[in-house]
Amino acid sequence: MGNPHPMPGRRTPRPENALQLLTKGYGWLPDRRRAAVGRTVGARLGGLPVTAIEGPAAARFLYDEDHVRRAHAIPEPVQGTLFGKGAVHTLDGDEHRVRKSMFIALLMREDGIASLVRQATDAWDEAVDGWAGRPQIVLMDEAATVIAGAVCRWAGVPVTDDEVPGVARDLTAMVDGFATGGPRHWRARRARGRREAWLGQLVDDVRTGRTTVPAGSAVEVVAQHRDAAGEQLDPRIAAVELLNIIRPTTAVAWFLAFSGHALARWPENRKRLASGDDAFAEAWAHEVRRFYPFAPFIGGRAPREVEWDGARIPRNSMVLLDLYGQNHDAEIWGDPYAFRPERFLGRDIGEFELVPQGAGDPRTNHRCPGEQLTVALLAALATRLAQLDVAMPEQDLTIALHRIPARPASGVVLQVRSSVRQG
Numbered sequence: 001m002g003n004p005h006p007m008p009g010r011r012t013p014r015p016e017n018a019l020q021l022l023t024k025g026y027g028w029l030p031d032r033r034r035a036a037v038g039r040t041v042g043a044r045l046g047g048l049p050v051t052a053i054e055g056p057a058a059a060r061f062l063y064d065e066d067h068v069r070r071a072h073a074i075p076e077p078v079q080g081t082l083f084g085k086g087a088v089h090t091l092d093g094d095e096h097r098v099r100k101s102m103f104i105a106l107l108m109r110e111d112g113i114a115s116l117v118r119q120a121t122d123a124w125d126e127a128v129d130g131w132a133g134r135p136q137i138v139l140m141d142e143a144a145t146v147i148a149g150a151v152c153r154w155a156g157v158p159v160t161d162d163e164v165p166g167v168a169r170d171l172t173a174m175v176d177g178f179a180t181g182g183p184r185h186w187r188a189r190r191a192r193g194r195r196e197a198w199l200g201q202l203v204d205d206v207r208t209g210r211t212t213v214p215a216g217s218a219v220e221v222v223a224q225h226r227d228a229a230g231e232q233l234d235p236r237i238a239a240v241e242l243l244n245i246i247r248p249t250t251a252v253a254w255f256l257a258f259s260g261h262a263l264a265r266w267p268e269n270r271k272r273l274a275s276g277d278d279a280f281a282e283a284w285a286h287e288v289r290r291f292y293p294f295a296p297f298i299g300g301r302a303p304r305e306v307e308w309d310g311a312r313i314p315r316n317s318m319v320l321l322d323l324y325g326q327n328h329d330a331e332i333w334g335d336p337y338a339f340r341p342e343r344f345l346g347r348d349i350g351e352f353e354l355v356p357q358g359a360g361d362p363r364t365n366h367r368c369p370g371e372q373l374t375v376a377l378l379a380a381l382a383t384r385l386a387q388l389d390v391a392m393p394e395q396d397l398t399i400a401l402h403r404i405p406a407r408p409a410s411g412v413v414l415q416v417r418s419s420v421r422q423g
């Protein structure tokens with residue numbers, strides 16, 4: 001394929017321009033790739049070059065800090081809503097590795113994952129009794145409330161039962177509003193402002209002894225963490241990083257809503273998922289994360305002129321890894337637009353193959369440290385979802401690919417007929 005940037009611009013793209021990319025939706029890069037007949041496509045934003053790459057080798061290329069760095073790459077509107085300013089996502093080198101080690105220690109321990117999954121399944125079981133007494137529920141909202149309550153308690157964030165729905169609404173608003181300039185965006189900013197102030201105060205109180213939280217809890221670990229220079233995190237940054245634990249965990253509600261969609265669309269899977277077959281439930285979690293659109297792409301800037309797949313990538317220009325595109329690459333997945341959980345049964349997943357949460361080694365690069373937790377939580381809650389005795393009223397289950405983040409339009413409305421689990 002030819003060089004997508006025959007005449008690279010000399011100016012530096014403003015990161016804000018990258019927001020324009022997010023308004024184009026999930027189909028944009030795959031469509032351009034089909035037109036270009038290759039895995040690497042060039043695009044221009046405000047007249048400046050962006051290179052979008054895809055495939056396991058491309059992912060390996062992007063995760064090398066010699067080729068792509070994260071600092072100054074994430075648009076302000078995304079930091080102001082989704083990640084928070086000064087978040088681990090924006091760091092490189094030693095600073096990144098020291099901050100990241102805090103997340104790895106908290107999120108990649110089997111006992112920690114198991115205890116959070118237990119708290120979430122208990123909360124789900126308790127909620128189901130209430131759902132059965134109501135005419136109907138919106139699965140996405142209820143799942144967010146169940147998970148938000150469980151993850152706050154697991155993390156050591158004190159919340160009362162009455163506070164949990166409001167916390168869940170704010171956490172989902174931060175995810176829902178990062179890729180739009182409209183009212184959802186301003187809702188997300190307000191939600192972030194409120195919750196950073198709340199958790200910043202908690203960190204302060206823990207440090208001064210006004211509040212105590214369980215030893216080893218996320219709140220304690222983040223409050224006491226020291227950065228690469230040996231300093232404690234500013235309370236606002238500590239709040240940002242606590243939100244980077246409780247917000248994305250709550251976002252697993254999107255995958256529950258997608259699971260509800262998949263069960264409605266391909267009901268032949270219900271019995272096996274409901275049966276408690278752990279291997280199938282895990283395969284289900286992988287297929288939901290592969291098949292449905294959620295995180296669209298990741299990226300950074302080239303610290304110097306680099307070359308990939310015959311394309312010259314100018315210094316400082318943006319390089320994107322098309323996550324949605326790679327998860328639908330026929331060379332990796334064969335029949336990628338078929339929803340088939342069995343494709344993951346007995347399959348070893350390569351480190352750079354399945355990329356809904358990034359690629360490579362999360363201990364040393366930016367890959368999501370919450371991926372094992374996501375898979376475990378989704379497998380457990382999707383199993384319970386399949387066990388519900390439900391009817392689905394008329395509703396709009398359309399998933400619009402131009403809306404980032406995508407979601408079933410109705411949020412998946414269920415009439416829960418009985419709280420007794422169907423095996």
Ligand code: HEM
Pocket residue numbers: 088089090100103107244245246248249251252294295298299356357358359365366367368369370371373374
């Ligand atoms: C809802 C499912 C989730 C999705 C789709 C998701 C997706 C992602 C993606 C695409 C990245 C960026 C990877 C990169 O830049 O290379 C990421 C990073 C991150 N995720 Fe997740 N994630 C999810 C759940 C979680 C959970 C449950 C947690 C924590 C409890 C979490 C915490 C983080 C953190 C802290 C980072 C930044 C890592 C870094 O920059 O080094 N995520 N996630």
